[in-house]
Amino acid sequence: MFNITPEMEQAWRELPKPKATPADIAALEAALGVKLPPSYVDFVSRYGFVVFGRDPQGRCVFWYTIDAPAGRETREGDVSFLFRPDKLLQVHRYMTTTESPDDETRPSLPPGYLTVGSDAGHGRILLDIATNPGQVLYWPDNPSRWGLDDNVALGFVADDFEGFINSLRPSRP
Numbered sequence: 001m002f003n004i005t006p007e008m009e010q011a012w013r014e015l016p017k018p019k020a021t022p023a024d025i026a027a028l029e030a031a032l033g034v035k036l037p038p039s040y041v042d043f044v045s046r047y048g049f050v051v052f053g054r055d056p057q058g059r060c061v062f063w064y065t066i067d068a069p070a071g072r073e074t075r076e077g078d079v080s081f082l083f084r085p086d087k088l089l090q091v092h093r094y095m096t097t098t099e100s101p102d103d104e105t106r107p108s109l110p111p112g113y114l115t116v117g118s119d120a121g122h123g124r125i126l127l128d129i130a131t132n133p134g135q136v137l138y139w140p141d142n143p144s145r146w147g148l149d150d151n152v153a154l155g156f157v158a159d160d161f162e163g164f165i166n167s168l169r170p171s172r173p
Helices: 007-016 022-032 038-046 085-096 159-169
Strands: 058-067 070-076 113-118 124-128 135-139 155-158
Touching: 022 038, 022 085, 038 159, 058 135, 058 159, 070 155, 085 113, 113 135, 135 159, 155 159
Parallel strands: none
Antiparallel strands: 058 070, 058 155, 113 124, 124 135, 135 155
């Protein structure tokens, strides 16, 4: 069950975003060749492709752990919005493409991850759709091709989308 405050729901009603339809989910799953995680499907079907942090408490901040050069670190991230189905596929293809071997920035992510949302910059909220289906991860913006330079780590956020949503905390004290 999602722990959505009345203030979050009110903010989402004031800035309505489309909700996922069964046809949207079927089209996404067909294009990706996988079943989308149930908690993600439940959220976007019930609440839509929302913008976070517009409620009075600004609930959009989460913690993630990442392997850094100095060892495992816990860092703070934020989520701004979730991608609509058409944008979600476009971003996924862009981030994982291997069609241009001369492009030193692609692929940005390894296969098996679906970019479902963004922070206020270029960091991405990811769903694992291969190895640990449903896990939520965070990819801090990195201009290098995946596996080059320091673009070799994803931050762990939650075991599933429900855990991710329920872990969001206020950005304002």
